[in-house]
Amino acid sequence: xxxxxxxxxxxxxxxxELTVDGQRVDCAxxxxxxxxxxxxxxxxxxxxxQRTVLDxxxxxxxxxxxxxxxxxxxxxxxxxxxTDDGPLGHALLSPKRHxxxxxxxxxxxxxxxxxxxRGMVLGDGLHCLPAGLEPLEDGRVCLVTLRExxxxxxxxMMAARGKPVTYLKRLSMGPLRLDAALAPGEWRxxxxxxxxxxxxxx
Numbered sequence: 243x244x245x246x247x248x249x250x251x252x253x254x255x256x257x258x259e260l261t262v263d264g265q266r267v268d269c270a271x272x273x274x275x276x277x278x279x280x281x282x283x284x285x286x287x288x289x290x291x292q293r294t295v296l297d298x299x300x301x302x303x304x305x306x307x308x309x310x311x312x313x314x315x316x317x318x319x320x321x322x323x324x325t326d327d328g329p330l331g332h333a334l335l336s337p338k339r340h341x342x343x344x345x346x347x348x349x350x351x352x353x354x355x356x357x358x359x360r361g362m363v364l365g366d367g368l369h370c371l372p373a374g375l376e377p378l379e380d381g382r383v384c385l386v387t388l389r390e391x392x393x394x395x396x397x398x399m400m401a402a403r404g405k406p407v408t409y410l411k412r413l414s415m416g417p418l419r420l421d422a423a424l425a426p427g428e429w430r431x432x433x434x435x436x437x438x439x440x441x442x443x444x
Contacts, residue, residue, distance in 0.1 A: 272326055272327040273303065273324075274436075275303075275430065275431055276322075276418065276430055277310075277428075278320065278428055279314050279321070282316065283297070283316065285310045285312070285315075285316075286310070299324075311325060311334045312334070315397075317410075318410045339387060339389055341413045342412050343410070345409040346405040348382070350375065350405060351381060354375055354377075354405065355375045358373040359373070359374070362402060368392065370395060371388075371389050372389070375387075397410070416440065417442075418432075418439070
């Protein structure tokens with residue numbers, strides 16, 4: 243099965259445990275974790291003043307040099323991949339597809355769907371590639387599918403349409419889907435199949 247872990251629990255990556263002078267040593271080549279990022283934490287490896295997503299992990303994993311692949315805003319929650327696999331992590335920083343569940347102040351209509359599908363040029367000159375917009379729940383909630391990950395892109399596009407975002411949750415990143423069993427702040431290792439899907443997708 244796929245264990246769901248909370249920050250105080252310890253993940254044993256293999257059945258064989260190596261210790262040196264009584265201290266456990268991680269010996270797997272790379273670690274890949276799926277985190278359900280809660281709102282209020284920075285997607286960063288360290289910060290002098292604020293808590294980061296790495297603060298949710300036990301010490302032996304923090305020592306591995308894990309980093310978040312891509313960034314979610316402090317007030318955004320959802321899927322975040324943590325790894326110490328530098329080559330794969332850097333390859334994934336240019337996403338081909340991710341899906342956000344977006345709550346807006348207003349009602350999304352067909353004109354908004356068409357505007358995102360055409361691609362948008364924002365007031366500051368930012369060119370956005372065509373994106374998918376699927377209204378849900380009377381148009382106040384929608385799914386936004388992006389092929390790029392520019393700074394605050396979803397919020398900026400929806401604001402340009404007069405529908406400012408009030409809440410945003412990342413549901414997927416490429417082939418990875420947020421595990422519904424993970425509550426905010428919980429994490430689990432990726433399955434072998436999920437790791438392989440990432441290497442094949444990019």
